[in-house]
Amino acid sequence: MTESNDESNFDFSRARKVLLSWFDANERRFPWRDEPTPYRVWISEIMLQQTTTQTVLGYFERFLARFPNPAALAAASEEEVLKFWEGLGYYRRAKMARDAAREIVARFDGEFPSRFEDVLSLPGIGRYAAGAILSFGFDERFAILEANTTRLHARLLGLRSETTSAESQRILWRFAESWLPRESSRRTAGVYRRINGALTDLGRLICAPKDPSCERCPLAKFCESERLSLQSIVPVLKKKADPIRRTDVALWIAREDLPGAKNVFDLPGAERSPTDVLLIRRAAGSLWAGLWDFPRFEVGNASVSRDFSSDAFLSDRLQFFLEEEAGAPASDYRVGASLATITHAVTKYRVTLHLCQTTSARTNRAPKKERTLFEFKELPTNPNANRGKSTRPCARIASETRWVPIDKLREFPLSSPGRRIAELIAKLASER
Numbered sequence: 001m002t003e004s005n006d007e008s009n010f011d012f013s014r015a016r017k018v019l020l021s022w023f024d025a026n027e028r029r030f031p032w033r034d035e036p037t038p039y040r041v042w043i044s045e046i047m048l049q050q051t052t053t054q055t056v057l058g059y060f061e062r063f064l065a066r067f068p069n070p071a072a073l074a075a076a077s078e079e080e081v082l083k084f085w086e087g088l089g090y091y092r093r094a095k096m097a098r099d100a101a102r103e104i105v106a107r108f109d110g111e112f113p114s115r116f117e118d119v120l121s122l123p124g125i126g127r128y129a130a131g132a133i134l135s136f137g138f139d140e141r142f143a144i145l146e147a148n149t150t151r152l153h154a155r156l157l158g159l160r161s162e163t164t165s166a167e168s169q170r171i172l173w174r175f176a177e178s179w180l181p182r183e184s185s186r187r188t189a190g191v192y193r194r195i196n197g198a199l200t201d202l203g204r205l206i207c208a209p210k211d212p213s214c215e216r217c218p219l220a221k222f223c224e225s226e227r228l229s230l231q232s233i234v235p236v237l238k239k240k241a242d243p244i245r246r247t248d249v250a251l252w253i254a255r256e257d258l259p260g261a262k263n264v265f266d267l268p269g270a271e272r273s274p275t276d277v278l279l280i281r282r283a284a285g286s287l288w289a290g291l292w293d294f295p296r297f298e299v300g301n302a303s304v305s306r307d308f309s310s311d312a313f314l315s316d317r318l319q320f321f322l323e324e325e326a327g328a329p330a331s332d333y334r335v336g337a338s339l340a341t342i343t344h345a346v347t348k349y350r351v352t353l354h355l356c357q358t359t360s361a362r363t364n365r366a367p368k369k370e371r372t373l374f375e376f377k378e379l380p381t382n383p384n385a386n387r388g389k390s391t392r393p394c395a396r397i398a399s400e401t402r403w404v405p406i407d408k409l410r411e412f413p414l415s416s417p418g419r420r421i422a423e424l425i426a427k428l429a430s431e432r
């Protein structure tokens, strides 16, 4: 090939033979490859979005054992599906999978559809996932383009424009399709599944993001980046924005510290204890909606303090939650000093999360009535925006609130930071 981005001289026929013979010796084995039914391929593809293969391996079989087909997934409660998803992150995927399973049952009699348009019409399935399901699950002639194959194809072509641009995407998808031989009555069974699998594995194992192993690459003689030494500049990726730093507090509120909270309900079947912890189910529209968590509030990006007792804005939001949502008696609730700290990343944020307890001083004042409750629309980005205003709306953070014994926390589907907070609470409580 002499001209960058030009596939017209690319010898797909020879390259394919070399690629498949490399794949015969180097194929990665996964449970969804060993038994590639469309349903199993679909679940694996959803799990693999934003998550490493190593992590998915620990979840896949467990999920499939409990939800072996679309009907089982469709019949499950959202809470149960989330529990099986806990720790994988990006929980919207789990909810959409359940929604899609319900559509498969309602529209396709529980059988995974095999037409591209039907697959694409299901919630949570885009062009890549539809192609992956049809090629891996049905061995149909559909291309795929994910991180590994994008990098591999961009390097083979010597593509020097940003891979996410519309023009680059057009070039890359066409190149990915050109690897797949046209249908013929004499085609080898499994050929589309194998070619897409081989391209993915070669991208992952040999054409690594940094320091690709060109000396071991079976496609080196076909590769424009190898010919022109472009490996360090191709693929051209969009620059990632720096994460925004923010500080949150997660509250450890024990039953004994909040008597008379009339909207917080007991866990059915559990014995009451003064150490039971207040858990919320995160409100619709919020981050981690549907999962359980500890009451949690943003402090402000600039805060480096570990003492939040004088933060009036935080106290105001806490007070609103406790009085209006949890139904606690009117009081001057404050957030106590930080007991422990964890850090975690979520969407565009790098979060420092403090575990704190609450304090209260009984007052005779009436609960504040002037504020209006609204449903969460999105994660607030500027907690300082309303500072200084005497009245303001507050977002509802909970769709349910419960008293949960510390040893039952593990039974609830929690956000990943929520799980770490639960472990910290169990440890701190055992030391008291």
Ligand code: SF4
Pocket (backbone or CB within 6 Å): 152, 155, 156, 206, 207, 208, 212, 213, 214, 217, 218, 219, 220, 221, 223, 224, 225, 226, 231
């Ligand atoms: S020769 Fe190097 S850059 Fe080219 S496809 Fe192979 S590993 Fe990637």
